[in-house]
Amino acid sequence: MTDRINDLLTRIESFAPATAAQVEEFRIALLGKKGEIAALMDEFKGVAPELKRELGQKLNRLKSAAVSRIEELKSTVGAREDAGSARIDDMTRPGSDGHIGSRHPISLVKNRIVEIFSRLGYTVADGPEIEDDWHVFSALNFPPEHPARDMQDTFFIEKNPDVVLRTHTSSIQVRTMERQKPPIRVICPGRVFRNEAISYRAHCIFHQIEGLYIDRNVSFADMKQSILYFAKELFGEKTEIRMRPSYFPFTEPSAEVDVSCSICGGKGCGVCKGTGWLEIMGCGMVDPNVLEANGIDPNEYSGFAFGMGIERIAMLKYGVGDLRLYFENDVRFLNQFDSAL
Numbered sequence: 001m002t003d004r005i006n007d008l009l010t011r012i013e014s015f016a017p018a019t020a021a022q023v024e025e026f027r028i029a030l031l032g033k034k035g036e037i038a039a040l041m042d043e044f045k046g047v048a049p050e051l052k053r054e055l056g057q058k059l060n061r062l063k064s065a066a067v068s069r070i071e072e073l074k075s076t077v078g079a080r081e082d083a084g085s086a087r088i089d090d091m092t093r094p095g096s097d098g099h100i101g102s103r104h105p106i107s108l109v110k111n112r113i114v115e116i117f118s119r120l121g122y123t124v125a126d127g128p129e130i131e132d133d134w135h136v137f138s139a140l141n142f143p144p145e146h147p148a149r150d151m152q153d154t155f156f157i158e159k160n161p162d163v164v165l166r167t168h169t170s171s172i173q174v175r176t177m178e179r180q181k182p183p184i185r186v187i188c189p190g191r192v193f194r195n196e197a198i199s200y201r202a203h204c205i206f207h208q209i210e211g212l213y214i215d216r217n218v219s220f221a222d223m224k225q226s227i228l229y230f231a232k233e234l235f236g237e238k239t240e241i242r243m244r245p246s247y248f249p250f251t252e253p254s255a256e257v258d259v260s261c262s263i264c265g266g267k268g269c270g271v272c273k274g275t276g277w278l279e280i281m282g283c284g285m286v287d288p289n290v291l292e293a294n295g296i297d298p299n300e301y302s303g304f305a306f307g308m309g310i311e312r313i314a315m316l317k318y319g320v321g322d323l324r325l326y327f328e329n330d331v332r333f334l335n336q337f338d339s340a341l
Protein backbone atom coordinates (compact mmCIF):
# COMPACT_ATOMS: atom_id res chain seq x y z
CA MET A 1 0.00 0.00 0.00
CA THR A 2 2.87 2.36 0.79
CA ASP A 3 4.25 1.74 -2.70
CA ARG A 4 0.97 2.64 -4.31
CA ILE A 5 0.76 5.83 -2.25
CA ASN A 6 4.30 6.82 -3.29
CA ASP A 7 3.57 5.97 -6.89
CA LEU A 8 0.46 8.18 -6.87
CA LEU A 9 2.46 11.02 -5.30
CA THR A 10 4.99 10.94 -8.15
CA ARG A 11 2.21 10.85 -10.73
CA ILE A 12 0.60 13.88 -9.09
CA GLU A 13 3.92 15.74 -9.11
CA SER A 14 4.74 15.01 -12.73
CA PHE A 15 1.27 15.36 -14.21
CA ALA A 16 1.42 18.04 -16.93
CA PRO A 17 -1.94 18.50 -18.60
CA ALA A 18 -2.51 20.75 -21.61
CA THR A 19 -6.18 21.49 -21.15
CA ALA A 20 -8.63 22.14 -18.33
CA ALA A 21 -10.57 19.05 -19.45
CA GLN A 22 -7.52 16.87 -18.76
CA VAL A 23 -7.23 18.39 -15.27
CA GLU A 24 -10.85 17.53 -14.61
CA GLU A 25 -10.35 13.96 -15.87
CA PHE A 26 -7.37 13.59 -13.58
CA ARG A 27 -9.35 14.96 -10.63
CA ILE A 28 -12.10 12.40 -11.14
CA ALA A 29 -9.60 9.53 -11.49
CA LEU A 30 -7.92 10.51 -8.24
CA LEU A 31 -10.49 12.16 -6.01
CA GLY A 32 -13.77 10.96 -7.51
CA LYS A 33 -16.11 8.64 -5.57
CA LYS A 34 -14.70 5.65 -7.39
CA GLY A 35 -11.23 7.15 -7.72
CA GLU A 36 -7.89 5.73 -6.67
CA ILE A 37 -7.73 7.60 -3.37
CA ALA A 38 -11.22 6.42 -2.41
CA ALA A 39 -10.10 2.85 -3.18
CA LEU A 40 -7.06 3.26 -0.92
CA MET A 41 -9.27 4.66 1.85
CA ASP A 42 -11.46 1.54 1.58
CA GLU A 43 -8.48 -0.72 1.78
CA PHE A 44 -7.19 1.23 4.76
CA LYS A 45 -10.14 -0.03 6.84
CA GLY A 46 -8.70 -3.54 6.74
CA VAL A 47 -5.11 -2.59 7.62
CA ALA A 48 -3.53 -4.08 10.79
CA PRO A 49 -4.01 -1.72 13.78
CA GLU A 50 -0.25 -1.23 14.37
CA LEU A 51 0.17 0.10 10.81
CA LYS A 52 -2.88 2.37 10.89
CA ARG A 53 -1.19 5.45 12.35
CA GLU A 54 1.63 5.67 9.82
CA LEU A 55 -0.45 4.71 6.81
CA GLY A 56 -3.26 7.05 7.86
CA GLN A 57 -0.88 10.01 7.92
CA LYS A 58 0.51 9.05 4.50
CA LEU A 59 -2.95 8.79 3.05
CA ASN A 60 -3.92 12.18 4.41
CA ARG A 61 -0.79 13.74 2.95
CA LEU A 62 -1.56 12.13 -0.41
CA LYS A 63 -5.07 13.48 -0.39
CA SER A 64 -4.09 17.06 0.41
CA ALA A 65 -1.24 16.92 -2.15
CA ALA A 66 -3.79 15.86 -4.79
CA VAL A 67 -6.26 18.56 -3.84
CA SER A 68 -3.73 21.40 -3.86
CA ARG A 69 -2.05 20.24 -7.10
CA ILE A 70 -5.38 20.11 -8.88
CA GLU A 71 -6.34 23.58 -7.58
CA GLU A 72 -3.01 24.89 -8.84
CA LEU A 73 -3.40 23.24 -12.25
CA LYS A 74 -6.97 24.50 -12.57
CA SER A 75 -5.87 28.10 -12.26
CA THR A 76 -2.70 27.90 -14.35
CA VAL A 77 -4.07 25.74 -17.17
CA GLY A 78 -7.37 27.66 -17.12
CA ALA A 79 -5.58 31.00 -17.35
CA ARG A 80 -3.39 29.75 -20.20
CA GLU A 81 -6.48 28.69 -22.11
CA ASP A 82 -8.14 32.07 -21.51
CA ALA A 83 -5.05 33.88 -22.73
CA GLY A 84 -4.97 31.57 -25.76
CA SER A 85 -8.52 32.43 -26.74
CA ALA A 86 -7.86 36.15 -26.20
CA ARG A 87 -5.04 35.97 -28.69
CA ILE A 88 -7.36 35.14 -31.55
CA ASP A 89 -9.72 37.95 -30.54
CA ASP A 90 -10.13 41.14 -32.52
CA MET A 91 -7.00 43.11 -31.73
CA THR A 92 -8.57 46.38 -32.86
CA ARG A 93 -11.45 46.17 -30.38
CA PRO A 94 -11.42 49.16 -27.99
CA GLY A 95 -10.42 48.37 -24.40
CA SER A 96 -13.03 48.17 -21.69
CA ASP A 97 -13.53 51.26 -19.52
CA GLY A 98 -11.62 51.21 -16.26
CA HIS A 99 -13.91 51.43 -13.22
CA ILE A 100 -13.12 54.71 -11.49
CA GLY A 101 -15.41 54.30 -8.50
CA SER A 102 -18.14 56.65 -7.40
CA ARG A 103 -18.34 59.62 -5.08
CA HIS A 104 -19.56 59.12 -1.55
CA PRO A 105 -23.25 60.13 -1.23
CA ILE A 106 -22.34 62.64 1.50
CA SER A 107 -19.91 64.34 -0.91
CA LEU A 108 -22.52 64.30 -3.67
CA VAL A 109 -25.12 66.02 -1.50
CA LYS A 110 -22.60 68.46 -0.04
CA ASN A 111 -21.39 69.46 -3.52
CA ARG A 112 -24.95 69.93 -4.68
CA ILE A 113 -25.82 72.19 -1.72
CA VAL A 114 -22.64 74.23 -2.19
CA GLU A 115 -23.43 74.58 -5.86
CA ILE A 116 -26.97 75.86 -5.21
CA PHE A 117 -25.80 78.48 -2.70
CA SER A 118 -22.87 79.53 -4.85
CA ARG A 119 -25.45 80.68 -7.41
CA LEU A 120 -26.75 83.04 -4.72
CA GLY A 121 -23.28 84.47 -4.24
CA TYR A 122 -22.07 82.37 -1.30
CA THR A 123 -18.45 81.24 -1.06
CA VAL A 124 -17.17 78.22 0.87
CA ALA A 125 -15.44 78.79 4.21
CA ASP A 126 -13.50 76.22 6.24
CA GLY A 127 -12.31 75.90 9.83
CA PRO A 128 -10.64 73.45 12.22
CA GLU A 129 -12.38 70.39 13.67
CA ILE A 130 -10.53 70.77 16.97
CA GLU A 131 -11.80 74.02 18.41
CA ASP A 132 -11.85 76.08 21.58
CA ASP A 133 -14.77 77.04 23.76
CA TRP A 134 -14.93 80.57 22.36
CA HIS A 135 -15.53 79.59 18.73
CA VAL A 136 -17.99 76.76 19.43
CA PHE A 137 -19.96 78.29 22.33
CA SER A 138 -19.05 81.63 23.88
CA ALA A 139 -18.92 83.74 20.71
CA LEU A 140 -22.28 82.24 19.78
CA ASN A 141 -24.06 83.45 22.88
CA PHE A 142 -24.18 80.13 24.73
CA PRO A 143 -24.54 80.92 28.44
CA PRO A 144 -21.83 79.26 30.59
CA GLU A 145 -24.26 76.69 32.02
CA HIS A 146 -25.82 75.70 28.65
CA PRO A 147 -26.43 71.93 28.44
CA ALA A 148 -24.63 71.61 25.08
CA ARG A 149 -21.40 72.28 26.94
CA ASP A 150 -22.12 69.27 29.09
CA MET A 151 -19.72 66.32 28.90
CA GLN A 152 -22.71 64.30 27.67
CA ASP A 153 -22.87 66.15 24.38
CA THR A 154 -19.42 67.50 23.68
CA PHE A 155 -16.11 65.70 23.29
CA PHE A 156 -13.47 67.51 25.31
CA ILE A 157 -9.83 66.86 24.65
CA GLU A 158 -7.32 65.84 27.31
CA LYS A 159 -9.65 66.88 30.11
CA ASN A 160 -9.06 70.51 29.14
CA PRO A 161 -12.53 72.03 28.89
CA ASP A 162 -11.24 74.74 26.57
CA VAL A 163 -10.31 72.27 23.80
CA VAL A 164 -13.31 70.61 22.14
CA LEU A 165 -14.24 68.81 18.97
CA ARG A 166 -16.68 71.17 17.28
CA THR A 167 -20.30 70.16 17.84
CA HIS A 168 -21.55 72.28 14.94
CA THR A 169 -20.09 74.14 11.98
CA SER A 170 -21.29 77.48 13.42
CA SER A 171 -17.70 77.80 14.70
CA ILE A 172 -16.68 78.48 11.09
CA GLN A 173 -19.09 81.40 11.01
CA VAL A 174 -17.35 82.90 14.03
CA ARG A 175 -13.97 82.49 12.34
CA THR A 176 -15.32 84.13 9.20
CA MET A 177 -16.64 87.14 11.14
CA GLU A 178 -13.20 87.51 12.76
CA ARG A 179 -11.50 87.63 9.39
CA GLN A 180 -13.93 89.50 7.26
CA LYS A 181 -16.02 92.67 7.47
CA PRO A 182 -19.61 92.60 6.11
CA PRO A 183 -20.99 91.98 3.58
CA ILE A 184 -20.48 88.31 4.42
CA ARG A 185 -22.00 85.49 2.46
CA VAL A 186 -20.46 82.11 3.30
CA ILE A 187 -21.45 78.49 3.28
CA CYS A 188 -19.57 76.24 5.73
CA PRO A 189 -19.54 72.47 5.21
CA GLY A 190 -17.73 70.23 7.67
CA ARG A 191 -17.54 67.29 9.99
CA VAL A 192 -18.94 67.67 13.51
CA PHE A 193 -18.74 65.55 16.63
CA ARG A 194 -21.24 64.80 19.37
CA ASN A 195 -21.09 62.35 22.19
CA GLU A 196 -24.09 60.28 21.11
CA ALA A 197 -24.78 56.55 21.13
CA ILE A 198 -24.57 55.20 17.57
CA SER A 199 -27.87 54.01 16.12
CA TYR A 200 -29.73 54.04 12.80
CA ARG A 201 -30.59 57.71 13.35
CA ALA A 202 -27.64 59.12 15.31
CA HIS A 203 -23.86 58.99 15.06
CA CYS A 204 -21.04 60.57 17.03
CA ILE A 205 -19.57 61.93 13.77
CA PHE A 206 -21.67 63.54 11.09
CA HIS A 207 -21.62 66.39 8.58
CA GLN A 208 -23.27 69.77 8.64
CA ILE A 209 -23.46 72.64 6.26
CA GLU A 210 -24.24 76.11 7.51
CA GLY A 211 -24.77 79.44 5.86
CA LEU A 212 -24.23 82.98 7.11
CA TYR A 213 -25.37 86.18 5.43
CA ILE A 214 -24.59 89.58 6.97
CA ASP A 215 -25.13 92.94 5.35
CA ARG A 216 -27.13 96.14 5.81
CA ASN A 217 -30.92 95.63 5.90
CA VAL A 218 -30.97 91.85 5.76
CA SER A 219 -34.46 90.73 6.76
CA PHE A 220 -36.32 87.57 7.74
CA ALA A 221 -38.01 87.71 4.33
CA ASP A 222 -34.58 87.49 2.64
CA MET A 223 -33.83 84.38 4.66
CA LYS A 224 -37.16 82.77 3.86
CA GLN A 225 -36.81 83.43 0.14
CA SER A 226 -33.23 82.09 0.03
CA ILE A 227 -34.26 78.90 1.81
CA LEU A 228 -37.30 78.45 -0.44
CA TYR A 229 -35.08 78.80 -3.51
CA PHE A 230 -32.66 76.24 -2.06
CA ALA A 231 -35.44 73.75 -1.22
CA LYS A 232 -36.93 73.96 -4.72
CA GLU A 233 -33.52 73.49 -6.33
CA LEU A 234 -32.68 70.49 -4.17
CA PHE A 235 -36.02 68.68 -3.86
CA GLY A 236 -37.85 69.88 -6.98
CA GLU A 237 -39.90 72.83 -8.27
CA LYS A 238 -43.11 71.79 -6.47
CA THR A 239 -41.47 71.85 -3.03
CA GLU A 240 -42.97 74.12 -0.40
CA ILE A 241 -41.48 75.14 2.92
CA ARG A 242 -42.89 76.05 6.28
CA MET A 243 -41.18 77.55 9.30
CA ARG A 244 -41.90 76.70 12.92
CA PRO A 245 -40.68 78.92 15.78
CA SER A 246 -37.67 77.44 17.54
CA TYR A 247 -34.77 78.42 19.76
CA PHE A 248 -31.00 78.64 19.23
CA PRO A 249 -28.72 80.74 21.46
CA PHE A 250 -27.14 82.43 18.43
CA THR A 251 -30.26 83.46 16.48
CA GLU A 252 -33.33 85.50 17.38
CA PRO A 253 -35.95 84.86 16.16
CA SER A 254 -35.18 81.23 15.28
CA ALA A 255 -37.07 78.68 13.25
CA GLU A 256 -37.05 75.06 12.14
CA VAL A 257 -37.63 74.61 8.43
CA ASP A 258 -39.78 71.80 7.03
CA VAL A 259 -40.08 70.94 3.35
CA SER A 260 -43.15 69.29 1.84
CA CYS A 261 -42.45 65.56 1.65
CA SER A 262 -40.84 64.80 -1.71
CA ILE A 263 -41.87 61.13 -1.49
CA CYS A 264 -45.66 61.57 -1.21
CA GLY A 265 -45.90 65.18 -2.40
CA GLY A 266 -47.33 66.30 0.95
CA LYS A 267 -50.18 63.78 1.20
CA GLY A 268 -48.63 61.88 4.09
CA CYS A 269 -46.58 58.67 3.96
CA GLY A 270 -44.28 56.49 6.06
CA VAL A 271 -41.24 58.71 5.54
CA CYS A 272 -42.97 61.91 6.71
CA LYS A 273 -44.94 59.92 9.31
CA GLY A 274 -48.22 60.99 7.80
CA THR A 275 -47.59 64.72 8.30
CA GLY A 276 -46.63 65.63 4.73
CA TRP A 277 -43.62 67.56 6.04
CA LEU A 278 -39.95 66.77 6.63
CA GLU A 279 -37.70 68.77 8.92
CA ILE A 280 -34.48 69.76 7.17
CA MET A 281 -32.77 72.65 8.96
CA GLY A 282 -32.59 75.25 11.69
CA CYS A 283 -32.31 78.95 10.93
CA GLY A 284 -32.74 82.43 12.33
CA MET A 285 -31.69 86.06 12.39
CA VAL A 286 -28.19 86.37 13.86
CA ASP A 287 -28.56 87.45 17.51
CA PRO A 288 -27.23 91.02 18.06
CA ASN A 289 -25.10 89.61 20.92
CA VAL A 290 -23.30 87.38 18.41
CA LEU A 291 -22.64 90.28 16.03
CA GLU A 292 -21.32 92.35 18.91
CA ALA A 293 -19.11 89.54 20.27
CA ASN A 294 -17.54 89.32 16.82
CA GLY A 295 -16.91 93.02 16.34
CA ILE A 296 -19.84 93.80 14.04
CA ASP A 297 -22.10 96.72 14.94
CA PRO A 298 -25.69 95.37 15.28
CA ASN A 299 -27.10 98.85 14.71
CA GLU A 300 -25.58 98.94 11.27
CA TYR A 301 -25.74 95.31 10.19
CA SER A 302 -28.12 92.38 10.44
CA GLY A 303 -27.95 88.87 9.09
CA PHE A 304 -29.33 85.38 9.03
CA ALA A 305 -27.85 81.94 9.53
CA PHE A 306 -29.04 78.44 8.79
CA GLY A 307 -27.64 74.98 9.34
CA MET A 308 -28.50 71.44 8.31
CA GLY A 309 -27.24 67.88 8.67
CA ILE A 310 -25.95 66.50 5.37
CA GLU A 311 -26.65 62.86 6.31
CA ARG A 312 -30.27 63.75 6.99
CA ILE A 313 -30.68 65.47 3.62
CA ALA A 314 -28.98 62.53 1.90
CA MET A 315 -31.29 60.06 3.69
CA LEU A 316 -34.33 61.98 2.46
CA LYS A 317 -32.96 62.38 -1.04
CA TYR A 318 -31.93 58.76 -1.52
CA GLY A 319 -34.42 57.02 0.79
CA VAL A 320 -31.69 55.54 2.99
CA GLY A 321 -33.13 54.31 6.29
CA ASP A 322 -29.96 53.77 8.34
CA LEU A 323 -27.40 56.48 8.99
CA ARG A 324 -24.65 53.98 9.78
CA LEU A 325 -24.45 52.94 6.11
CA TYR A 326 -22.75 56.26 5.35
CA PHE A 327 -19.84 55.38 7.64
CA GLU A 328 -19.30 51.70 6.87
CA ASN A 329 -18.05 52.31 3.33
CA ASP A 330 -19.35 49.01 2.00
CA VAL A 331 -18.72 49.19 -1.75
CA ARG A 332 -22.05 47.47 -2.46
CA PHE A 333 -23.72 50.53 -0.89
CA LEU A 334 -21.40 53.16 -2.38
CA ASN A 335 -21.57 51.71 -5.92
CA GLN A 336 -25.23 52.63 -6.11
CA PHE A 337 -24.61 56.37 -6.21
CA ASP A 338 -24.13 58.08 -9.50
CA SER A 339 -21.15 60.39 -9.49
CA ALA A 340 -22.67 62.53 -12.19
CA LEU A 341 -25.11 64.14 -9.77
Ligand code: PHE
Pocket (backbone or CB within 6 Å): 167, 168, 169, 170, 210, 248, 251, 282, 283, 284, 305, 306, 307, 308
Ligand atom coordinates in the same frame (compact mmCIF):
# COMPACT_ATOMS: atom_id res chain seq x y z
N1 PHE B 1 -25.84 75.08 14.65
C1 PHE B 1 -27.18 74.58 14.72
C2 PHE B 1 -27.12 73.10 15.10
O1 PHE B 1 -26.09 72.52 15.10
C3 PHE B 1 -27.92 74.75 13.43
C4 PHE B 1 -28.21 76.19 13.11
C5 PHE B 1 -27.32 76.94 12.39
C6 PHE B 1 -29.38 76.78 13.55
C7 PHE B 1 -27.57 78.26 12.11
C8 PHE B 1 -29.66 78.10 13.26
C9 PHE B 1 -28.75 78.83 12.56
O2 PHE B 1 -28.13 72.50 15.39
